Amino acid sequence: MAKTNPGRFFEDYRVGQVIEHAVPRTVSGGERALYHALYPARHAIYSSDEFAKLCGLAESPMDDLIAFHTVFGKSVPDVSLNAVANLGYAEGRFHRPTWRGDTLRARSEVIGLKQNSSGKTGVVYVRTEGRNQRGELVLDYVRWVMVRKNDLAAPAPDTVVPELAAAVDPATLLVPEGLTFADYDTVLSGEPHRLRDYAVGEIIDHVDGVTIEEAEHMMATRLWQNTSKTHFDVTPRADGKRLIYGGHVMSMARALSFNGLANAQMIVAINGGSHANPCFAGDTVRAWSEVLDVAETGAPGVGALRLRLVATKDGSVGALKGADGKYLPGVLLDLDYWALMPQ
Template sequence: MAKTNAGNFFEDYKIGQVIKHAVPRTVSGGERAMYHALYPARHALYSSDEFARASGLPASPMDDLITFHTVFGKTVPDVSLNAVANLGYGEGKFLKPIYPGDTLRSESEVIGLKQNSNGKSGVVYVRTRGLNQNDEAVLEYVRWVMVRKRDLDAPAPETVLPDLAKVVDPADLVIPEGLDFTNYDFDLAGESHRWGDYEVGETIDHVDGVTIEEAEHMIATRLWQNTAKVHFDATFRPDGQRLIYGGHVISMARALSFNGLANAQMIVGLNGGAHANPCFSGDTVKAWTEVLDKAETSAPGVGAVRLRLVATKAGAEPFALKGEDGKYLPDVLLDLDYWALMPL
């Protein structure tokens, strides 16, 4: 009997199926240090215990995207090991900050299936929850991924497409307990721009760029224990290139957005996201943001701002997203719609 795991293929998934993912992961200060080494991440709340305490938190939490990558990485062997591509995200909520010493695990429910017209693959929708050592949910989100079929003659399942909200309602955003930006130190944070300084419809060019390196991408993918073949095995794709993990692009773009959004401290909602085009080693990533909406919160001195973060290859036309055909322009890598918390 085979002891190894070839991963799930499209025909293996069933609506309502619940998958408990291996292996739990205890995070430490090492993850934070590595994250800040891989990306130019420097938001103050995630860099300084003293800044976090002045903002009402017990210490500096781990970057939100460390939580996302860790939870996501657990799901890969069961959900996307045989993926062609990760297609999108929705209904994401960060429910509780995590700190060094917390242990995270993941579980997913299959909520949608649709076989592609070519009969060789299909799209699987899962709702994933990340839980800590106390069985408290710290993160939940939906993602959909294109997965190969093992048996091309396997019958297509009944198509089920989940009805997903386009935007997480601001009233449903979870504000970390104790968060208070009343005495926020703008000098230490790095910029003076506050919630009231941003207008809906405003666009921000984040100016800086970072060239993606093969070694850094591979370190990141291993760090989050992401075992998807397209990221590791150069023989898995016809072009012989390893695909850069989409989360690597997300973190790079988020870090670049510091220049212009240094006070967008915490990600609390993920409204939607698409990896518009593949990214490969040698591509230089740049980023721009559009302000989509704003909302007040119940936390003292804290406002929420809805942002569209777009990562592009260097040389892309500024603030251009889609062509006349409605499709993403070829130099667009990422289109991410999220809620962040910012001082009023």
């Protein structure tokens, strides 16, 4: 009997299937140090225990995307080991912070299936949740991924495409317990701009760019224990290139957004997201944001800003899709999220 695992293929999934993902992961200051080495991440609440205490927290939590990537990585061997590409996200919610020393584990439920017209691949929709060592829900989200078929003769499943909310209702955003921006220090945070300084429809060019390197991408992908073959093995691709993990682009763009959004401190929801075009080593990632909505929360001095974060490889700003409704070739990421910001 074979003891190795080739991973699941499209025909191996069933709607309603629940998968408990292996290998829980304890996160620590090491993950934070590596995250801040890989990305120019500078948001104050994730950089300084003292700043976090000024905001009512016991210490600095782990960066929100550290928790996201860790949980995502747990799901890869069971969901996207044989993926062609991860396609998008919806209904993502951060329920509580992740702290140094927390152990994260993950499980996913298959909520949709759709075989592609070629008969060689299909799209798998899963809802993934990450919990800590106390069984508390840390985050959950829906993602859909294109997965190869192994047996091309396997019959196509009944098509089930889940109905997903266009955005997380701001009234349901979960503010971390104790968080307050009543005494927020904009000198320490790096910029004076508060919630009232942003207008719906405003476009912010984050100016800076970072050229993606193979070494950093490979380190990041291994850091999150992401084993998807498309990021490591070049042989299935005709161009002989390794596809850069979409989460690497996500974290790079979020870090670049500091310039102009330094006070968008904590991501609390992911409304939607698409990896619009592939990214490869040598591409230079730049980013711009559009303000989509503004909301209040019940926490002292804490507001919420809904942002569209767009990563590009051609330096364009403000342009997203062509007349045909398809993403422009220079667009890498289109991410719609809610972030907490001082009022």
